[in-house]
Amino acid sequence: MFLIGGLVCMLGQVLIITTKITSARILVLFVLIGVVLQAFNIFDPISQFAQAGINVPIIGFGASLAKGAMSAVESRGLLGAFTGGLEATAAGIAAAVGFAFLFSLIFKSRTK
Amino acid sequence: MKNEKLNEAYNAYVEARIPKTKPWPSLFNAFWVGGLVCLLGQGINELILYLFPSMAEQTAWAWTLVALIFIASFLTAVGVFDKIGKFAGAGTIVPITGFSNSIASPAIEFKHEGIIYGTCVKMFSIAGPVIVSGVVSSVLVGVIYYIVGLF
Numbered sequence: 001m002f003l004i005g006g007l008v009c010m011l012g013q014v015l016i017i018t019t020k021i022t023s024a025r026i027l028v029l030f031v032l033i034g035v036v037l038q039a040f041n042i043f044d045p046i047s048q049f050a051q052a053g054i055n056v057p058i059i060g061f062g063a064s065l066a067k068g069a070m071s072a073v074e075s076r077g078l079l080g081a082f083t084g085g086l087e088a089t090a091a092g093i094a095a096a097v098g099f100a101f102l103f104s105l106i107f108k109s110r111t112k
Numbered sequence: 113m114k115n116e117k118l119n120e121a122y123n124a125y126v127e128a129r130i131p132k133t134k135p136w137p138s139l140f141n142a143f144w145v146g147g148l149v150c151l152l153g154q155g156i157n158e159l160i161l162y163l164f165p166s167m168a169e170q171t172a173w174a175w176t177l178v179a180l181i182f183i184a185s186f187l188t189a190v191g192v193f194d195k196i197g198k199f200a201g202a203g204t205i206v207p208i209t210g211f212s213n214s215i216a217s218p219a220i221e222f223k224h225e226g227i228i229y230g231t232c233v234k235m236f237s238i239a240g241p242v243i244v245s246g247v248v249s250s251v252l253v254g255v256i257y258y259i260v261g262l263f
Contacts, residue, residue, distance in 0.1 A: 009146020012202030069254030081254025
């Protein structure tokens with residue numbers, strides 16, 4: 001998983017160097033890659049093999065969005081398409097927002 | 113007209129001042145730091161599964177991501193993340209730590225503009241597009257999946 005995680009990040013770095021795209025676009029791109037991988041059911045086999053190598057990169061975030069939407073469609077029908085994605089990623093988003101807010105109250109900006 | 117010329121001169125100046133990233137070392141750094149972050153995630157995941165053997169795999173992954181997000185936003189707050197980020201480039205952007213950093217960094221930086229208009233608004237300046245594109249595409253996937261399932 002070290003190898004795969006490293007390769008995924010290196011791919012991001014290749015994009016930064018060759019196209020000078022910003023980090024926001026990289027994140028968007030990798031999330032979309034994850035959604036597409038999951039939509040075609042290719043993510044799970046990769047995940048079994050690569051474990052953290054594919055789950056820790058933001059690709060895993062996209063994949064769990066799509067996975068949540070797909071499994072919710074199975075259990076609650078069309079409404080699941082709207083509820084599933086955020087449900088599956090709620091922990092990640094809420095943690096990121098919550099910790100960021102907490103630390104912004106405690107710490108002052110260090111970048112001058 | 114004069115402004116245009118000034119802008120051009122300024123752009124040229126900016127171009128000259130942007131630190132040039134050397135392609136090969138930065139690729140290597142992105143590779144091993146990114147790999148290390150994933151290795152750390154794997155370690156946390158296995159530790160959680162070891163401590164709570166009955167936990168579902170997906171729950172353990174969620175905890176792992178929460179832990180990584182916590183570490184990343186803390187490192188952002190104390191100013192360490194920026195240094196690692198400069199060195200590793202995509203190595204810290206592409207993992208979930210980059211997502212966490214993209215929320216924590218502006219939240220802290222724009223604190224002086226107030227809690228509502230500074231912290232709360234700027235928090236999503238980078239993460240917003242990520243979440244929007246992710247949610248829109250996942251809804252799309254869900255709807256397609258539903259339609260395909262009808263036949």
